[in-house]
Amino acid sequence: MDSALTTQCANLERAVSRLKLISAHDALTILRNCLSAPKLIYTLRASPCAGHSSLAIFDGILRKAICSIVNVNLSDGQWLQASLPVRIGGLGVRSVSSLAPSAFLASAAGTCDLQDLILSSVPINTDVEVIRIQDLWSDQCKLEAPAGMMAHSLKIWDSRTTQSMYSELLANSLNPQDKARLLAVSAPHSGDWLKALPISSCGLRLDDEAVRVAVGLRLGTSLCEPHTCICGTAVNALGTHGLACKRSAGRIGRHQYLNDILWRALNRANIPAIKEPQGLVRSDGKRPDGVTQIPWSEGKCVSWDVTVTDTLAASNVSIASSAAGSAAEAAACKKLQKYAEIMNSYTFVPIAFETLGPSNSAGTDFIDELGRRSHAVTGDQREKAFLWQRLSMALQRYNAVCFRGTFAQTASQSTDLF
Numbered sequence: 001m002d003s004a005l006t007t008q009c010a011n012l013e014r015a016v017s018r019l020k021l022i023s024a025h026d027a028l029t030i031l032r033n034c035l036s037a038p039k040l041i042y043t044l045r046a047s048p049c050a051g052h053s054s055l056a057i058f059d060g061i062l063r064k065a066i067c068s069i070v071n072v073n074l075s076d077g078q079w080l081q082a083s084l085p086v087r088i089g090g091l092g093v094r095s096v097s098s099l100a101p102s103a104f105l106a107s108a109a110g111t112c113d114l115q116d117l118i119l120s121s122v123p124i125n126t127d128v129e130v131i132r133i134q135d136l137w138s139d140q141c142k143l144e145a146p147a148g149m150m151a152h153s154l155k156i157w158d159s160r161t162t163q164s165m166y167s168e169l170l171a172n173s174l175n176p177q178d179k180a181r182l183l184a185v186s187a188p189h190s191g192d193w194l195k196a197l198p199i200s201s202c203g204l205r206l207d208d209e210a211v212r213v214a215v216g217l218r219l220g221t222s223l224c225e226p227h228t229c230i231c232g233t234a235v236n237a238l239g240t241h242g243l244a245c246k247r248s249a250g251r252i253g254r255h256q257y258l259n260d261i262l263w264r265a266l267n268r269a270n271i272p273a274i275k276e277p278q279g280l281v282r283s284d285g286k287r288p289d290g291v292t293q294i295p296w297s298e299g300k301c302v303s304w305d306v307t308v309t310d311t312l313a314a315s316n317v318s319i320a321s322s323a324a325g326s327a328a329e330a331a332a333c334k335k336l337q338k339y340a341e342i343m344n345s346y347t348f349v350p351i352a353f354e355t356l357g358p359s360n361s362a363g364t365d366f367i368d369e370l371g372r373r374s375h376a377v378t379g380d381q382r383e384k385a386f387l388w389q390r391l392s393m394a395l396q397r398y399n400a401v402c403f404r405g406t407f408a409q410t411a412s413q414s415t416d417l418f
Contacts, residue, residue: 001047005054008040009061016065024211025198027069028091032194036062037094044096044103045154048129050136055097059083062093070215071208078219081169081182086194088166089186091215098165101137102157105130109151137161177312178220180320181356184311185218187324188364190357192392195385204393210400213239217356217399229406242406243355243399244310250401251308257394258353259289259306262370265387266292269373277303280342288339288348296347303346304366305339307331308395311356325358332360355399357392367391 015035019027040058043049063079066072074082083098084090108130134145137157141164146156166186173179184190193214198205206214216223216239223239235241242248259275266273272293280287280303288305296302309331311320316327335350342348351363359367371384380386 001049004043005052009054009057012058012061016061019069024069024208025206029198031065032092037096037099040096041103044100045107048104048133050100050104050133055100059095059097066093071212072216072221078221080165081219084162084166086191088162089182092194098161099158101133101140102161103154104133105137106152106154106157176317176321180311180317181220183324184320184354184356184358187358189388189392192388193396196389196393206397210397213400213403214396230408235406239403240312242402244313248402249405250398254308254398255306258391261390261394263290265370265374269370270377300347302349303342304349304351305335306351307335308353308355311354328352328354328358328360332362353395
């Protein structure tokens with residue numbers, strides 16, 4: 001076991017040194033899906049290596065790899081969050097030390113009946129390694145162990161471990177901003193950008209700075225030196241002010257890009273639609289972002305309007321720290337009030353996103369249905385997942401634009417624009 005784990009650590013260290021030669025998005029994708037826990041999963045399941053010192057060394061290399069690839073400095077708490085699955089707010093770069101007990105216990109439970117059958121004529125002593133690792137898992141998880149057929153599933157063992165770790169992070173949140181961030185990044189579809197393959201031709205590749213900002217916002221790392229925004233407001237080291245700044249350079253572009261993705265998805269599903277329809281206005285003369293030209297449901301065409309609100313804005317933190325997606329729901333309610341006049345003739349759907357990823361329930365249902373209708377046309381079951389990935393990628397790309405917009409332009413930067 002010493003030899004096998006030492007070899008894996010050496011292989012990872014060599015691979016990490018080469019990941020620095022490619023883009024951050026590619027490197028993070030390869031590290032998460034190929035070079036971290038997937039390289040060790042067979043060893044973790046087949047041998048009682050939980051608690052082995054080499055696993056901590058392996059985790060240390062993973063932590064340094066993330067810091068090097070993404071250009072961030074992770075504290076212990078931020079590394080703990082990064083090691084969680086994407087669905088509960090992590091980066092999906094799993095800590096093998098925390099995964100090892102679950103992997104071995106699931107394998108031991110799944111093969112227990114076969115072992116008893118093979119060794120039925122041999123006196124069997126209690127497997128002390130299983131007992132030892134069960135104690136490790138209990139100390140780590142502090143939840144009841146799975147029983148029966150559920151004990152055969154690594155996913156069930158591991159989900160209880162990771163949920164316990166996430167609950168600990170949430171309980172140790174020092175302020176409402178940290179709690180709001182953790183809730184937001186664990187909401188459905190908030191981490192879809194991490195699941196997208198970095199394909200430039202599909203608009204699914206982030207540049208290195210956008211990856212740094214996306215990871216930093218997700219984990220709450222420092223992104224910049226404190227400075228003064230071009231609007232005159234002080235910006236702290238977290239750099240989140242740009243996401244809500246009224247003078248942010250990316251607000252209009254972000255709105256148009258998200259609306260264009262939805263419009264293209266409707267046309268892909270063979271539902272003709274137009275953007276900013278003439279004649280369909282509210283009392284103040286403003287128009288919704290789009291309307292379908294054929295009925296969507298119950299004989300009515302659907303009209304939609306996109307908005308993005310900052311999860312960590314001072315006006316949203318109190319509600320965002322109470323439940324994931326609360327800020328998006330509040331923004332959607334405001335849209336419903338503004339477009340109440342057209343609801344008699346059209347089905348109106350407010351589509352509200354938060355900068356950290358969550359969306360309102362009505363908008364989520366609309367996008368899910370749009371993905372299902374695209375699937376019916378193209379036959380590709382991944383249509384819904386691809387649509388969410390494009391939307392999530394757009395949010396992260398423009399978060400980076402908004403962040404950069406807080407810095408005063410130098411003379412050379414101004415010249416480059418022309």
